[in-house]
Every structure is written in structure tokens, then in C-alpha cells.
Amino acid sequence: MSSIFTRNEPSQGDKTEPQKSESAASLDQAKRPSPAMAQASAQVITPPAPPPTTQPAKGVSVISRALKITGQLESSEDIQIEGEVEGDVRAATVRVGAGAKVRGTVSGDEVELSGTVEGKIEARKVVLTSTAHMSGDIIHKDVSIQSGAYINGHLKPEYSKPEQPG
Amino acid sequence: MFARAQQIHAEHPPSRLGRALRVRGLVEMDGELTVDGTVLGRINAYRVNLSSESHVEGDVVANEVHVEGRFSGRIFALHVTVESSATITGRIFHNTVSVAKGARIDGRMPWRPPSYFLTLTQLPETRL
Numbered sequence: 223m224s225s226i227f228t229r230n231e232p233s234q235g236d237k238t239e240p241q242k243s244e245s246a247a248s249l250d251q252a253k254r255p256s257p258a259m260a261q262a263s264a265q266v267i268t269p270p271a272p273p274p275t276t277q278p279a280k281g282v283s284v285i286s287r288a289l290k291i292t293g294q295l296e297s298s299e300d301i302q303i304e305g306e307v308e309g310d311v312r313a314a315t316v317r318v319g320a321g322a323k324v325r326g327t328v329s330g331d332e333v334e335l336s337g338t339v340e341g342k343i344e345a346r347k348v349v350l351t352s353t354a355h356m357s358g359d360i361i362h363k364d365v366s367i368q369s370g371a372y373i374n375g376h377l378k379p380e381y382s383k384p385e386q387p388g
Numbered sequence: 389m390f391a392r393a394q395q396i397h398a399e400h401p402p403s404r405l406g407r408a409l410r411v412r413g414l415v416e417m418d419g420e421l422t423v424d425g426t427v428l429g430r431i432n433a434y435r436v437n438l439s440s441e442s443h444v445e446g447d448v449v450a451n452e453v454h455v456e457g458r459f460s461g462r463i464f465a466l467h468v469t470v471e472s473s474a475t476i477t478g479r480i481f482h483n484t485v486s487v488a489k490g491a492r493i494d495g496r497m498p499w500r501p502p503s504y505f506l507t508l509t510q511l512p513e514t515r516l
Binding site for chain 1: 405407408409411412414416419429
């Protein structure tokens with residue numbers, strides 16, 4: 223009927239085996255994609271196996287290109303932004319893709335910027351790729367900047383300085 | 389609103405607001421949106437899936453809404469599907485609706501003609 227019931231059901235143990243062999247089959251998939259897919263779907267009766275394409279893991283949030291958020295975003299997991307955010311973003315890892323735009327503060331443990339940020343970045347590790355466009359300050363502990371990245375602002379290595387001398 | 393959305397719908401992969409994500413504010417998009425996390429505010433999309441782990445408070449405006457989780461507020465959609473795991477408080481403005489046995493709905497479910505939903509963006513009651 224609904225998905226939550228079917229999700230809790232398979233505790234019989236025989237379901238884990240085909241999933242293992244299915245992941246083994248997915249390794250071969252790069253060489254011969256269509257036969258391996260047919261095998262995988264034949265082995266597993268219930269089809270929960272997501273196609274091993276660009277589909278991210280379940281915990282990851284994707285703000286796709288067509289999506290626009292006005293307000294705050296907060297997550298204890300990863301966020302991938304391809305769309306537009308007006309407001310603050312806070313997550314474990316934030317990826318701002320090429321073409322994405324964020325107006326506000328982006329904070330997290332790790333921030334990878336390929337798009338545009340107008341505001342501030344606060345992260346332990348900041349990566350600016352060649353397509354990055356950053357207007358505002360970057361507060362970091364570890365920064366890497368590829369050739370071609372645009373930065374208009376200050377780089378401050380001041381991220382989380384609890385034990386400051388004096 | 390929806391005619392334009394239908395064209396764009398095919399071009400973009402569905403968005404997902406993950407389980408750990410908490411959004412406060414306005415979420416707008418032209419395609420399909422899946423919510424596993426928490427949204428406080430308003431969602432505008434072509435198709436919205438509120439999964440069994442989701443918790444949404446506010447307004448949802450869409451062509452099609454599928455509810456499995458906790459929702460409180462108002463839904464404005466032509467087609468609404470309420471699954472048995474859903475808990476809804478508020479109003480469901482719909483043209484067609486289906487409710488699974490076991491769903492908890494506390495509120496009203498007013499029927500509206502399709503023309504009502506075409507002008508939704510202009511209605512004062514749907515403003516955030």
C-alpha cells in the first residue's frame with residue numbers, strides 16, 4: 223500500500239543477499255550497462271535500487287536549478303545548491319554549483335563554491351573553483367582558490383578561534 | 389503559472405530537501421520538489437511530495453500534492469493525494485482529492501473549480 227509499511231517489512235534476511243550481489247553487479251555496470259541492469263532488476267524483486275547515476279544519497283539536499291528559496295536553510299548534513307537562495311545557509315558541507323546564486327551567509331564545515339555568493343562565507347575549509355564568483359568576506363581556516371575565481375572581499379583566517387593567545 | 393511550469397518541468401531534475409534540512413521561508417520552483425525535512429513557510433511548485441519523514445507548516449501551492457508526513461497549514465492544489473501515514477491539520481483546497489484509510493485529517497477540505505487554482509498567485513490569502 224504505502225511505502226512505510228513495505229520499508230519495515232523485509233527483516234527476513236534473504237533480502238540483504240541479493241542487494242550485495244546487486245552492488246557487485248553495479249561495479250561491472252560501467253563496462254556493460256544494459257545487461258547488468260537487467261540482471262540487477264531480476265535479482266531484486268522489490269525495486270528500491272536507485273539508478274547509480276547523479277542521484278545523490280538520501281541525506282543530501284538538492285536545491286535544483288529551478289528552485290528558489292527565500293529564507294534560512296539549516297541542515298546537519300550536506301546541501302547542494304544549483305538554484306537560488308536569498309538568505310543564510312548552514313550545513314555540514316555546502317556545495318554551490320556553477321550557475322547557482324546565494325545572497326547571504328554561507329556557513330559550514332566545508333564550502334565549495336563554483337557559483338555566485340554575495341555575502342559572506344564562514345567555513346573551516348573553503349574551496350573556490352575557477353567559476354566561483356565571490357562578493358564579500360571569506361572567513362576560513364583553510365582556503366583553496368583556483369585560477370579564474372573572482373573574489374571581491376577580504377580573506378580572513380579567523381574561523382573558530384576559541385583558543386586565542388592572551 | 390502551471391502552463392509555464394509544465395514546460396520547465398521536463399528540463400530539471402527533481403529537487404530534494406533532505407531529512408536533516410530545515411528551511412524557514414519561501415520555497416519556489418517550477419518542477420518537482422520532494423521534502424524529507426522541515427519547512428516552515430510557503431512552498432510553490434508544480435508537484436510537491438511531502439514524504440513520511442517531512443514536517444511542513446504553512447502554505448503549499450502546487451498543481452499536485454502528495455502528502456505522507458506531518459503537515460499543518462493550507463494546501464492549494466488541483467490534485468491532492470493523502471497517504472495513510474499522513475497527519476494533516478488545516479485546510480485542503482482541492483479539485484480532486486484522495487485520502488487513504490488511516491490518514492489523520494483535522495480540518496476542512498473545500499472543493500474549488502479548476503479556475504480557482506489558475507489565479508492562485510494573485511489571491512491575497514495565499515500570500516506569506
